[in-house]
Amino acid sequence: NAGVTQTPKFRVLKTGQSMTLLCAQDMNHEYMYWYRQDPGMGLRLIHYSVGEGTTAKGEVPDGYNVSRLKKQNFLLGLESAAPSQTSVYFCASRYRGLTDTQYFGPGTRLTVL
Amino acid sequence: EDQVTQSPEALRLQEGESSSLNCSYTVSGLRGLFWYRQDPGKGPEFLFTLYSAGEEKEKERLKATLTKKESFLHITAPKPEDSATYLCAVQARGDSWGKLQFGAGTQVVVTP
Numbered sequence: 001n002a003g004v005t006q007t008p009k010f011r012v013l014k015t016g017q018s019m020t021l022l023c024a025q026d027m028n029h030e031y032m033y034w035y036r037q038d039p040g041m042g043l044r045l046i047h048y049s050v051g052e053g054t055t056a057k058g059e060v061p062d063g064y065n066v067s068r069l070k071k072q073n074f075l076l077g078l079e080s081a082a083p084s085q086t087s088v089y090f091c092a093s094r095y096r097g098l099t100d101t102q103y104f105g106p107g108t109r110l111t112v113l
Numbered sequence: 114e115d116q117v118t119q120s121p122e123a124l125r126l127q128e129g130e131s132s133s134l135n136c137s138y139t140v141s142g143l144r145g146l147f148w149y150r151q152d153p154g155k156g157p158e159f160l161f162t163l164y165s166a167g168e169e170k171e172k173e174r175l176k177a178t179l180t181k182k183e184s185f186l187h188i189t190a191p192k193p194e195d196s197a198t199y200l201c202a203v204q205a206r207g208d209s210w211g212k213l214q215f216g217a218g219t220q221v222v223v224t225p
Contacts, residue, residue, distance in 0.1 A: 004156075030210050042117075042200070042217040043157070050210050058212070092154055094211055099145040099164065102213060104156035110164065 001026050003103035006091050012111045013081045021076040021108050023091030029097040029103075031072040033058075034066060036087040037107075043090065049074055050096070081112045114142045119201055119216035126223045129190050134199055134219045137183040142206030145185050147213060148177050149200040154221045157200055 007022045023032065031050050035043040045058030049068040063085060065077045074093075078085060088109050092102040116139045126132055138146065145164050149157035161170045163179040170177050174195060175189040188197055198220045202213040 033212075034170060040122075040217055042215040043213075044204075044215075045212060048210065048212065056210070067217050092156075096211075099211070100211065101147070101162060102211065103159065104149075105154050107154075 003027065004091055004093055004103055005045070006089075006105040006108050009106070010109050013078075014056045014111065014113050015082060017044065017081050018077070018079050019081065019110075020078075021089055021091075021110075023074045023093075023105060025072055025091075025103075027093065027103070028071070028100065029093035030071070031094050032063070033092045033102065034074065034076045035092065037090060037112060038087050046076065046089075081089040081110075083112045086110060086112045115203065115205055115213050115214045117201055117203055117216035119219050120197075121219060122217070122223070123220045126188070126191050126221065127166075128225050129177070130222055131187070131189045131191070133188070134186040134221070135183060136186070136201030136216055138203045138214075139182075140203050140205045142210065144201045144204040146179055147202045147204070148184070148186055149176055149202065151198045151218070160199075168185075169189055188221070193223050193225055196221055196223045 004025045033048040033061045034046040047066040049055045052071045055066045091105040094100045120135045148160040151157045166181045184191045198218040200218045202215040
């Protein structure tokens with residue numbers, strides 16, 4: 001099993017450009033999450049999904065959109081990138097049990113100039 | 114509002130020098146407290162889940178404990194390979210979707 005994979009690993013954008021980050025998991029997990037990690041601030045939840053076709057906002061959703069068309073994939077989109085979106089983005093997934101563990105991908109380092 | 118605070122922010126240890134990391138939390142009922150390890154440039158790796166006060170879990174040189182207000186991660190006789198950032202996260206009892214609130218982490222460096 002590959003676990004949770006993220007594409008791309010690195011990306012540099014100019015302000016105003018758009019891009020999509022792809023998260024894929026092969027563990028048949030129902031729940032998936034997108035986080036961003038900034039120095040000194042820990043991981044913050046952007047959006048999450050509890051099943052195919054459903055998404056919900058997390059703590060810091062502004063400027064991002066998501067889609068979950070297939071159970072194994074969760075896409076994070078930036079329509080018009082801003083320098084404040086420079087960060088490391090992590091995807092995670094887990095089963096739907098009450099206290100199941102979240103398993104994380106390797107991350108995408110995004111720089112917006 | 115749920116809050117998780119980890120201390121210290123950074124810790125430098127000599128190999129073999131045991132120490133403890135602290136995770137204090139305020140949450141309206143705790144469903145679970147999670148510890149993760151994160152190496153530079155990688156995603157967090159799961160270590161432990163604790164559910165109720167008094168619970169302890171061990172893995173190699175690591176031992177996690179939980180009280181009603183805080184959790185400790187004890188590192189016994191650390192080795193250089195224990196160098197990493199350790200993250201603590203809580204899931205509130207009122208949350209049904211597995212959402213976690215993370216602390217900022219403690220960066221641990223173990224020197225030979």
